Structure formats: structure tokens, C-alpha cells
Amino acid sequence: MADFPFDIVAFDLDGTLLETHRDLGTAVNHALTLGGFVTVPIGTASDLIGGGAKIMLARAIDAQGGIEEDRFRQLYKAMLAYYGEHYADHTQPYPGAIEALDVLAAKGVRLAVVTNKFESFARGILGALDLSGRFDCVIGGDTLGKGKSKPAPDPLWAAQEQCGGGRMAFVGDSSYDTGAARAADVPVIAAAYGYCDKPAHELDADAVIDSFAGLIPALETL
Numbered sequence: 001m002a003d004f005p006f007d008i009v010a011f012d013l014d015g016t017l018l019e020t021h022r023d024l025g026t027a028v029n030h031a032l033t034l035g036g037f038v039t040v041p042i043g044t045a046s047d048l049i050g051g052g053a054k055i056m057l058a059r060a061i062d063a064q065g066g067i068e069e070d071r072f073r074q075l076y077k078a079m080l081a082y083y084g085e086h087y088a089d090h091t092q093p094y095p096g097a098i099e100a101l102d103v104l105a106a107k108g109v110r111l112a113v114v115t116n117k118f119e120s121f122a123r124g125i126l127g128a129l130d131l132s133g134r135f136d137c138v139i140g141g142d143t144l145g146k147g148k149s150k151p152a153p154d155p156l157w158a159a160q161e162q163c164g165g166g167r168m169a170f171v172g173d174s175s176y177d178t179g180a181a182r183a184a185d186v187p188v189i190a191a192a193y194g195y196c197d198k199p200a201h202e203l204d205a206d207a208v209i210d211s212f213a214g215l216i217p218a219l220e221t222l
Contacts, residue, residue: 004107006219007166008136010159012150013115013122014049015173015194017097018129021046022090024053027083028060031075037064049195050174052116052141052149053080080118087121088128094193096212101134103216110166112159116141116149116176137162151179156186169219178203187222189215 011017014024025045032039040048040060048056057079061067067075104111111134115122119140126132139159141149148154150172160168170181173194181188182204190196190205200208207218 004109004220005167005222006109006169008110008112008160008163008168009104009219010112010114010156010163010168010170012170012172012174012177012191012194013113013117013125015046015196016171016177016191017093017113018091018125019094020087020091020125021049021195023083023087024049024056026086026089027053027079028057030082031057031079032060034078035061035067035071035075037061046195050197051176053083053118084121084124087125091125091129093129093131094212096215100212100215105134110136110163112136112163112168113138114150114155114159114170114180115139119143136164150176151183153180153184153186156180156184160184160186169222171215173200174198175203178205181205189218189222 014020022042025040025042029039048059054076057076101111113122113135117140119138119142122138122140137159139155144154144158156170169187171189171191173191174197178188178190187206190200190203190208192200192208192210206222209215209218
């Protein structure tokens with residue numbers, strides 16, 4: 001398009017578009033309690049996020065000595081069941097997110113979500129927050145099958161195709177996001193306000209933003 005450099009902008013969900021750590025942390029703590037582990041402070045639950053729910057729970061359990069595989073599977077299933085009933089209790093868009101989406105939509109930009117969260121959870125949360133209609137596609141960590149979630153490039157390629165093709169940029173807060181973008185040869189912006197698993201300046205991004213107020217200017221400079 002003539003007045004904007006991108007036809008598509010895709011967003012990671014947890015820690016990028018939505019502040020989700022309280023609901024995720026509560027679900028992790030539910031599983032930890034069932035397993036006889038010490039719960040984690042909700043305020044620090046963001047440190048566990050990145051790579052999907054299974055990795056999040058594994059980090060919490062491994063920090064307390066680990067557990068046998070069969071028992072881990074049981075706790076993981078319990079965590080998912082709990083989260084499926086509570087994923088939108090406290091989750092909300094980051095300040096300025098809706099306004100930024102409005103600006104992009106007004107420019108004719110197609111919007112996508114690319115997350116390692118299960119697609120059903122991602123769609124459920126977006127629906128609960130009345131955001132579903134804003135996105136042309138939602139790609140979850142299980143959408144394309146095993147081995148094709150971020151940091152693999154496949155979900156970004158799938159989003160690009162489902163949005164009709166064209167030049168795309170990606171916005172994320174972790175090395176999973178920047179790794180996927182680099183592998184897909186897609187420009188990427190790091191959300192320093194999110195649940196970064198590394199300092200934002202170490203995420204190999206093309207630009208770094210401290211809030212959604214910086215998103216549109218950053219995209220315009222890429």
C-alpha cells in the first residue's frame with residue numbers, strides 16, 4: 001500500500017497483545033498445588049512464560065526438582081483444564097493496544113495473531129475480550145502440528161498466506177518470536193514491555209518498543 005510499508009501485521013499474544021500472566025500463573029499454581037509443589041508468586045509468573053503452557057509448567061516444576069513424566073502429564077492436563085475455564089478472568093489488552101489496532105485497520109492493514117498458545121484458547125480469549133473480529137487469522141501452537149510452532153517459521157508463513165499475502169511484520173516479546181521471524185525472513189519488533197525471556201535489546205529485533213504508543217512509528221521506519 002502506498003502510505004504504509006506493510007500489508008499485514010501479526011502479533012504474538014501473551015506479553016505482546018495481551019497481559020495474561022495472572023491467569024496463566026493461577027493455572028500453573030493450580031497444577032503445582034495438585035502436585036504438592038510450592039506455588040509461584042503471581043507477580044513473577046511472567047518469568048515462566050514463553051514457548052507454550054507445557055514449557056511454562058515444566059519451568060516451574062524443574063525449579064523445584066522435577067517430577068516423573070507420567071505425573072507431569074497428569075498435572076499438565078489439570079492445568080489445561082483449569083486454564084480453559086479461567087483464561088479470561090484477569091487477562092486484558094495492554095494499554096494502547098486497541099488504539100493501535102484501530103490505526104492499523106484504518107490503514108487497510110490485515111491483522112493476525114501468531115501464538116504458541118493452543119488455538120482454541122487463543123480464539124476463546126479473543127472472543128471473551130470482543131477482539132475476534134479484528135483478526136483475519138489466528139495461528140496457535142497446535143494449528144500446524146508438532147514441530148511447527150515458534151521459533152519455526154511455519155506459523156508466520158501460514159499467517160501471511162491466510163491473510164492474502166503481501167509484506168508482513170511481526171510483533172513479539174520473546175526469542176521464540178524473533179527466532180521465528182528471522183527464520184521466516186519477516187521484519188520483527190520486540191515488545192520490551194512484555195514477558196521477555198532476554199533483555200529486549202538482545203532479542204535480535206529490527207526495532208524495540210516500550211509501549212504500544214511506539215508501534216506505528218516503529219513500523220513506519222522499518
